[in-house]
Amino acid sequence: MAKIKPQALLLQSKKKKGPSGISVPTIMLYGLIVAVMMFFLFATYRHWSRRSMIQTQDDLSSTEGENMFIEHKRSDVNGPTYASITTSKGLITVELYKDGSPDIVDEFVDFCQKGHFKGMRFNRVIKHFVIHGSKVDKPEGTEDWTSRGKHYSRLDTSLKHEAFMLGTSKTNHEGGGFDLFITTAPIPDLNDKINVFGRVIKGEDIVQEIEEVDTDDHYRPKTPVQINEVTLKYSI
Secondary structure, three states: OOOOOHHHHHHHHHHHOOOOOOOHHHHHHHHHHHHHHHHHHHHHHHHHHHHHHHHHHHHHHHHHHHHHHHHHHHHHHHOOOEEEEEEOOOEEEEEEOOOOOHHHHHHHHHHHHOOOOOOOEEEEEEOOOEEEEEOOOOHHHHHHHHHHHHOHHHOOOOOEEOOOEEEEEOOOOOOOOOOEEEEOOOEEOOOOOEEEEEEEEEOHHHHHHHHOOOEOOOOOEOOOOEEEEEEEEOOO
16 A cells, blocks of 8 residues: 655645634624624614504694594584673673574674673663673662562462573664673572573672672662673683
């Protein structure tokens, strides 16, 4: 058997050895590729995630907007339900009887929008009966009201107005326009004089404070008490 020379053995040994390892530039290249892929995946995820969130918010906003629009339309159709009467003594809040007295409520709303009640005085204050606001002062009509107030116990009590009811005269609103009555006690059978179209739900103490002011022989307050403003409301 022939002997292999040392030089041949050395060459043969070098041929059997594999590569010593992956080079640093190759590792860096692979790492860069992986980083780019991860960044791309993260950016894609973030984009679609934000898009989904924006779409959800848009859907919610659209739904809320539609609901608000529907509610606004309902309010426009039904009209205001309440009114805040700001007086020189304080605030009185009334609920309007839209179902029971729709025509009167509509007329009241119309006068409110025209600013009719600004500066209107309570020119009749009759204790345990009514306070009356009007822009027309007719002393000759007071006796009839006070007479009914003094003798209301003799009237038929099957029909009556409770205390703190809001009404207006049944007579045509000419000249002075729309007047206001707020009862301060149950008034039997007052329907032939007043159209009731609401009731006081807040500020009964203000009504009673107005009722207690000093008046002259014609039941006119010695110190003026007036309505500063009436604000219509759809809710309270």
